[in-house]
Amino acid sequence: MTHNNEQLLLDVRHLTKTYPDFQLKDVNVSLPAGTIMGFLGRNGAGKSTTMKAIMDLIKPDEGAIHILGMPMPEEEVAVKEQVGYVGDTPLLNNAWTMEQTLRFARQFYPNWNEEAVEQNLERFAIAKDKKISALSKGMKVKASLILATAHEPKLLLLDEPTSGLDPVVRTEVLEMLLDFVQDENRSVLFSSHITSDVEKIADWVTVLDDGHIVFSEDKESLLDRYRRIVIPGKSGQQATDSPLLFHCQATAGGYIGYTDRFQQFRKFATGNWHAERLTLEELFVLLTGRKEA
Numbered sequence: 001m002t003h004n005n006e007q008l009l010l011d012v013r014h015l016t017k018t019y020p021d022f023q024l025k026d027v028n029v030s031l032p033a034g035t036i037m038g039f040l041g042r043n044g045a046g047k048s049t050t051m052k053a054i055m056d057l058i059k060p061d062e063g064a065i066h067i068l069g070m071p072m073p074e075e076e077v078a079v080k081e082q083v084g085y086v087g088d089t090p091l092l093n094n095a096w097t098m099e100q101t102l103r104f105a106r107q108f109y110p111n112w113n114e115e116a117v118e119q120n121l122e123r124f125a126i127a128k129d130k131k132i133s134a135l136s137k138g139m140k141v142k143a144s145l146i147l148a149t150a151h152e153p154k155l156l157l158l159d160e161p162t163s164g165l166d167p168v169v170r171t172e173v174l175e176m177l178l179d180f181v182q183d184e185n186r187s188v189l190f191s192s193h194i195t196s197d198v199e200k201i202a203d204w205v206t207v208l209d210d211g212h213i214v215f216s217e218d219k220e221s222l223l224d225r226y227r228r229i230v231i232p233g234k235s236g237q238q239a240t241d242s243p244l245l246f247h248c249q250a251t252a253g254g255y256i257g258y259t260d261r262f263q264q265f266r267k268f269a270t271g272n273w274h275a276e277r278l279t280l281e282e283l284f285v286l287l288t289g290r291k292e293a
């Protein structure tokens with residue numbers, strides 16, 4: 001699905017990258033201002049590869065990438081002033097203190113907001129004289145986020161920011177992302193395989209499976225159009241012939257099937273049935289869970 005004529009903070013077109021055992025195939029992602037996009041995919045789906053290509057950390061074979069209308073990598077210097085990125089392995093030097101880390105990072109950014117940094121350090125109780133090596137995994141993620149947002153970027157790209165964190169720290173990190181988009185000129189793209197995190201804070205969901213986009217859609221409209229249809233009784237088999245149903249199967253009490261066009265289904269369906277909403281996790285498994293990881 002595409003967005004209207006809103007300003008796109010990120011526009012990825014036809015991104016392709018081939019590795020010996022994997023291909024990212026014709027990936028298209030567009031992200032308007034004021035949006036949190038959850039980028040979901042199973043292990044090895046290609047999320048990190050996509051994000052690295054956006055950041056020009058790997059060279060795509062094909063495709064066009066624009067950030068705030070500027071082409072990458074041609075405008076890389078200007079673009080990186082507007083982007084905060086935390087990759088799959090945070091680039092923190094364990095031998096430094098937080099203070100040394102901040103001093104080092106500050107010199108690269110004219111827009112550095114020291115007041116926001118101080119507030120965030122206090123909010124997350126990170127002492128400046130603490131060595132990075134002494135920070136817990138959760139503290140390191142928070143420190144990386146403080147560094148990634150200190151130059152007040154418009155776009156935040158985060159590769160699995162909540163992976164491996166306990167539920168309290170995960171919630172704090174998600175709250176920080178919600179705070180970030182309070183300014184509606186900003187957006188976040190964060191990859192994850194924790195569907196509940198995406199369901200909690202994302203406005204838009206993009207699912208990548210085996211290197212291709214399965215869907216990229218507004219979360220509410222996505223969850224609105226899918227339903228599990230439960231048809232009780234063995235006499236309901238005929239109802240499963242509906243072209244609006246897929247993955248139909250017999251159950252102990254009757255039949256179930258799924259529809260991605262619920263509004264149409266409810267108009268035309270007859271007989272005895274009821275519909276159940278799917279969680280994002282159920283939808284994700286339904287659409288990507290056909291094969292072993």
Ligand SMILES: Nc1ncnc2c1ncn2[C@@H]1O[C@H](COP(=O)(O)OP(=O)(O)OP(=O)(O)O)[C@@H](O)[C@H]1O
Nearest residue numbers: 019020021022041042043044045046047048049050
């Ligand atoms: N430099 C590389 N050379 C060869 N293959 C690579 C390289 N980088 C990634 N791959 C392969 O590309 C595929 C996608 O990897 P990627 O890290 O993008 O997936 P991911 O969706 O981020 O997975 P995860 O959730 O496990 O982090 C994997 O099969 C991986 O082995």
